Amino acid sequence: xxxxxxxxxxxxxxxxxSYNNFNCSRPFFAPANRSLTILWTIYAASGPxxxxxxxxxxxxxxxxxxxxxxxxxxxxxxxxxxAPLCMKGPCEKTFKINDLAGAGATDxxxxxxxxxxxxxxxxxxxxxxxxxxxxxxRYPHGCSEQVFNKYYAxxxxxxxxxxxxxxxxxxxxWREKGALKSELEKSGSLKSAALQETPWMAEAAxxxxxxxxxxxxxxxxxxxxxxxxxxxxLIKMRxxxxxxxxxxxxxxxxxxxLYIYGAVGKLxxxxxxxxxxxxxxxITRQLDxxxxxxxENDRKLPEEETPRLTxxxxxxxxxxxxxxxxxxxxxxxxxxxxxxxALALKDPEIAGSSVRSAALALALYRNGDKTSARAxxxxxxxxxxxxxxxxxxxxxTGKFNGCFGKIEGQAVIIEAFxxxxxxxxxxxxxxxxxxxxxxxxxxxxxxxxxEAVGALLFCGENSFNNDAVYSISxxxxxxxxxxxxxxxxxxxxxxxxxxxxxxTVDISGENSAFDTVEAAVFNGGVLWGGIHRKFSCEASExxxxxxxxxxxxxxxxxxxxxxxxxxxxxxLILIDPSVSAAVSPSIGEIVRVRLEVSLTTDMxxxxxxxxxxxxFEPLRVISGYxxxxxxGYYISMRDASAxxxxxxxxxxxxxxxxxxxxxxxxxxxxGFARAExxxxxxxxxxxxxxxxxxx
Numbered sequence: 097x098x099x100x101x102x103x104x105x106x107x108x109x110x111x112x113x114s115y116n117n118f119n120c121s122r123p124f125f126a127p128a129n130r131s132l133t134i135l136w137t138i139y140a141a142s143g144p145x146x147x148x149x150x151x152x153x154x155x156x157x158x159x160x161x162x163x164x165x166x167x168x169x170x171x172x173x174x175x176x177x178x179a180p181l182c183m184k185g186p187c188e189k190t191f192k193i194n195d196l197a198g199a200g201a202t203d204x205x206x207x208x209x210x211x212x213x214x215x216x217x218x219x220x221x222x223x224x225x226x227x228x229x230x231x232x233x234r235y236p237h238g239c240s241e242q243v244f245n246k247y248y249a250x251x252x253x254x255x256x257x258x259x260x261x262x263x264x265x266x267x268x269x270w271r272e273k274g275a276l277k278s279e280l281e282k283s284g285s286l287k288s289a290a291l292q293e294t295p296w297m298a299e300a301a302x303x304x305x306x307x308x309x310x311x312x313x314x315x316x317x318x319x320x321x322x323x324x325x326x327x328x329x330l331i332k333m334r335x336x337x338x339x340x341x342x343x344x345x346x347x348x349x350x351x352x353x354l355y356i357y358g359a360v361g362k363l364x365x366x367x368x369x370x371x372x373x374x375x376x377x378x379i380t381r382q383l384d385x386x387x388x389x390x391x392e393n394d395r396k397l398p399e400e401e402t403p404r405l406t407x408x409x410x411x412x413x414x415x416x417x418x419x420x421x422x423x424x425x426x427x428x429x430x431x432x433x434x435x436x437x438a439l440a441l442k443d444p445e446i447a448g449s450s451v452r453s454a455a456l457a458l459a460l461y462r463n464g465d466k467t468s469a470r471a472x473x474x475x476x477x478x479x480x481x482x483x484x485x486x487x488x489x490x491x492x493t494g495k496f497n498g499c500f501g502k503i504e505g506q507a508v509i510i511e512a513f514x515x516x517x518x519x520x521x522x523x524x525x526x527x528x529x530x531x532x533x534x535x536x537x538x539x540x541x542x543x544x545x546x547e548a549v550g551a552l553l554f555c556g557e558n559s560f561n562n563d564a565v566y567s568i569s570x571x572x573x574x575x576x577x578x579x580x581x582x583x584x585x586x587x588x589x590x591x592x593x594x595x596x597x598x599x600t601v602d603i604s605g606e607n608s609a610f611d612t613v614e615a616a617v618f619n620g621g622v623l624w625g626g627i628h629r630k631f632s633c634e635a636s637e638x639x640x641x642x643x644x645x646x647x648x649x650x651x652x653x654x655x656x657x658x659x660x661x662x663x664x665x666x667x668l669i670l671i672d673p674s675v676s677a678a679v680s681p682s683i684g685e686i687v688r689v690r691l692e693v694s695l696t697t698d699m700x701x702x703x704x705x706x707x708x709x710x711x712f713e714p715l716r717v718i719s720g721y722x723x724x725x726x727x728g729y730y731i732s733m734r735d736a737s738a739x740x741x742x743x744x745x746x747x748x749x750x751x752x753x754x755x756x757x758x759x760x761x762x763x764x765x766x767g768f769a770r771a772e773x774x775x776x777x778x779x780x781x782x783x784x785x786x787x788x789x790x791x
Contacts, residue, residue, distance in 0.1 A: 098124050098153045100136045105146035105165055114141040124153075135761075144168060169710065169736055171765065172632035181217065181625035182486070182532055185566075185617025191627055192612055214600045215568055215613065217625035226553070229253055230309035231538030231545050237732065238719075239741065240333050240340040240349075244356050245542045247326030247370070248363075252549065254319045255368050267314040327371030330356070338378045342701065342743045343730035345721030349743055350386065350408060351700065353379065354415045355543070361418025366554045380416070380423045387412055391432050405439045410446070413437065414455040414508075417462035433463070441468060450479045450490035451505035454512035461516050469516050476509065477522065487528030501776040503544035506530045507551035514555040523556035531624055543775045565618045570601070635765060640784040647694040648771040650706065650783040654679055655686040655755065673788050681758045682791045687712060689738070691752045691783070693771050698747055703774040704740040707767025711790050712756035714738065725751045737767075741774070761790050 099121040102111040112120055116139040126132040145168055152161035179191055232249040235242040257267075312318075335341055335348040340356055342349045357379050360372050387409065394403040413436060425433055437460060446452045453476045461469035482488045490509060510526045513519055530548055538545040617623050642648075653668035668688060672678050681687055691706060708714070719732040727750055732739040738754055765787050772780030 097121055098134060098151070101150045102138070103148040103150065104144045105148045106144065108148075111141070111144070111147060114143065115139055116141075137762075140168065142170060142172070145170075167735070170632070171635055173635050173638055179627045181215070181568075181615060181623065181627055182528065183566075183615060183617050183623045185619050185621055185623070188614070188616040190612055190614050212600050212630050213570065213613075214598065214628040214630065215570070215625065216598045216628075217566065217568060217623060218597075219566070219621060219623065226252075226256060226549070228534065228538050228545055228549055230313050232542055233309065233313060235542050236734075237343075237739070237741070239343050239730075240330070240352050241342070241355060242542050243326070243329055243333065244359065245546045247323065247330060248359060248546050249313065250319055250322045250326060251363060251368055251370055252553070253314050254316070254323065256553075257314060257316050257319075267311060324371065330372065331375070334375075337382050338375065339382055343721065343741055346728070346730060346743060350383075351411070354383070354408070354411050357383065358411075358415030358418060359546070361415065362550060365418060366550075376419060377423060380419055383412060383416065384425070384429055388429055388432060403435065403439070405436060405443060409436060410440065410452060410455060413440070413459040417459040420462045437463065437465070441472075447475060449492050450476045451492065451508055454505075454509040457512050457516055458508070466516075473512055473516050476512070482525060483529075486532050487530075488522065488525035489529040501541070501544060503530070503533055503539045503541075504547045504775075506533075507547040510551040510555045520556055527552055527556055534626065541775050565621065566616060566623045567618075568613065568615045570613045635768065635785050636787075638768065638782065638785065640768075641782040643779060643781045645696050645779055646699065646771055646773075646781045648704070648769055648781045648783045649692045650766070650769045651690050651692075652766060652788070653688045653690060654681050655688050671788055673786055678788075680789045680791050683758050683761060685758050686715070687756045687758060689754055689756060691740075691769050691771075692749055693745070693752070694749045695745055695747050698745070699773055699779070700744045701774045702740075702742040702745055702771060704742075704752060704769060704771045706738045706740075706769040707736060708738060708756060709764040709766050709788075710736070711758060711760045711762065711764040713759045715755045715757055725753065727752065758790055763787060763789050 100117065101120055102115050102117055103109065104111055112118070117136060119136070122134070124132060124134055147166050147168055148163055149166060150161065150163045152159065181191075183189055229249045229252060232242075232245045235246070330340075333340055333344065337348055339348040339350070339353040341347060342352050356372075357376065360370060360376060363370050364373065390409075391403050413433070416433075437456075440446055440456045441460075446456055453472050457469040457472040457476070460466075460472065476490075479490055479492070480488050481491060489506070492505075506526060506529065510523055510530065513526060514523045531552060533539060534548070539548045613627050615623065652671040654671055656667040656669060669679050671681065671687070689706065689708065691704060693702070693704065714733045716731070717733055719730070721728065721730050723729075727742065727745075729752070730741040731754070732741070733754075740752055742750075766785060768785040769783040770780060
């Protein structure tokens with residue numbers, strides 16, 4: 097007799113019923129010296145994130161068996177409706193759940209579908225930003241920029257501990273017994289709720305993990321070691337000229353090198369030492385020579401009366417300005433820099449862009465032309481949109497200006513107002529808008545998070561001593577209060593996480609009771625945070641989405657090998673479930689995944705993530721750089737997705753392919769592919785997702 101059983105990996109409870117595994121035991125006969133295949137048909141139900149399968153075979157006087165742990169990827173996609181919680185007291189405010197940003201899908205929420213309400217609150221903005229630093233540590237990709245930003249997060253954490261003792265004391269208090277547990281984990285109802293394994297019961301574990309990440313990051317005993325290791329990794333990643341590629345194996349990239357070079361300059365300006373300063377002289381020389389060579393090449397072009405001012409030259413002028421006093425220009429090169437600055441001052445496109453103007457103003461100011469810098473910033477201020485509710489913003493920061501996305505652009509503007517104008521009220525208004533853009537854990541991308549945290553912590557007023565006294569509640573009168581800091585400022589603030597508090601409430605089936613959130617600040621402090629309602633929808637409900645600048649399509653092809661051995665004669669047969677006589681792959685066959693990306697303009701730092709079906713296993717498992725179909729890219733294969741990183745693509749249509757082997761029978765959903773600019777994800781598109789059968 098042989099049996100096949102399925103268990104919840106965490107609770108050891110049987111899942112045979114929910115997986116339709118009713119005929120779990122059956123007799124079998126295996127001839128001597130022969131193998132035998134026995135099949136069970138199951139239905140992969142939603143629920144646990146991991147299951148344990150146990151196979152036992154019993155014969156005459158002999159038993160044998162095996163067990164495996166199998167991760168279960170949800171077929172549902174998490175959707176988040178959010179609203180910023182930013183209030184300057186004393187005041188009261190009511191938030192309607194159905195008015196949260198992104199609530200267009202709210203009408204589809206039904207009881208039991210899995211809904212949670214998360215409220216985050218910080219008694220001052222500096223706390224809220226410092227708690228975003230662990231976000232920089234979570235990025236899994238090994239590109240130079242993300243390796244640097246992990247290093248950057250460690251440097252800022254050490255700086256905060258050394259310069260603000262109160263911050264370190266609060267982090268230490270979180271190590272105390274129970275301090276790292278979420279409110280859900282502390283409640284007795286969690287034990288029974290956890291057995292249900294709804295998507296939102298996992299919020300408790302994630303909330304605790306988030307706090308543990310913060311304590312881990314701010315562990316002063318380990319910070320020095322991580323900083324030393326991070327500097328070593330960055331030094332090893334440099335190319336032959338001493339500059340950085342985007343990914344290992346790629347050519348040295350000037351955008352990435354300028355980003356790291358400029359970030360080191362910012363750290364130096366803010367009094368934070370890192371292990372890369374000794375390399376900045378060599379990097380400066382390489383960058384200056386590159387700019388000079390480009391200048392000389394432009395002069396040879398007959399149709400060019402003056403050198404061209406490109407986006408990357410603008411970025412160079414900004415990044416190089418951090419070192420203008422430390423590494424002097426040669427007399428000849430100084431004339432080139434002055435010419436580019438003069439061209440920028442006359443450029444109407446730069447004059448019409450707040451972020452490009454702010455970057456230019458900083459370059460002018462640090463190169464000694466303070467009068468022109470202040471005049472440029474006066475023009476920037478005229479482009480501002482001031483709002484007492486959300487602060488001061490600039491409409492064009494949402495455009496992809498060279499290297500600046502929306503968040504990075506606002507950070508540069510804050511930096512310029514703080515350094516050039518000396519207008520603290522303007523700086524604080526810009527910071528108020530910036531922190532409104534924070535998502536649950538970060539600012540959308542690693543670069544955006546790093547730039548935002550730096551601007552909010554180091555520009556303008558020190559807000560670490562501005563504790564708000566507050567209360568937040570949700571639902572009707574019978575509903576318990578969610579969060580409370582309703583205590584005198586002089587009392588022990590550590591009771592609610594030392595200035596930061598987060599709580600998640602399971603509101604499945606109780607939508608009507610939680611239709612509003614009410615918040616109040618009782619003193620003159622500022623309360624920062626966010627309200628997030630999360631629910632799940634099936635991946636099939638997500639439709640293909642095309643951006644005006646980028647599109648992506650995905651197709652599967654059955655690879656039919658030519659018996660003669662000529663690979664060029666291999667045939668590709670489209671797998672199209674919409675056709676009645678559609679071809680279906682069989683176990684052991686090879687399927688080629690083809691992704692086509694169409695761009696209307698040139699774009700840089702493209703990231704493509706393709707979720708493949710669980711019926712497949714990739715033929716390629718080693719990450720690395722490769723050239724195929726005329727494109728060069730870094731490819732990283734993960735357990736459930738193929739990831740492509742392309743440092744630049746021209747306008748037009750580009751094809752990316754990889755092969756998978758079919759390993760499992762059944763009906764599966766082909767996951768969707770997403771293409772986006774990695775540092776400006778608003779420039780993104782999503783492919784279709786469809787179901788198919790494996791014979």
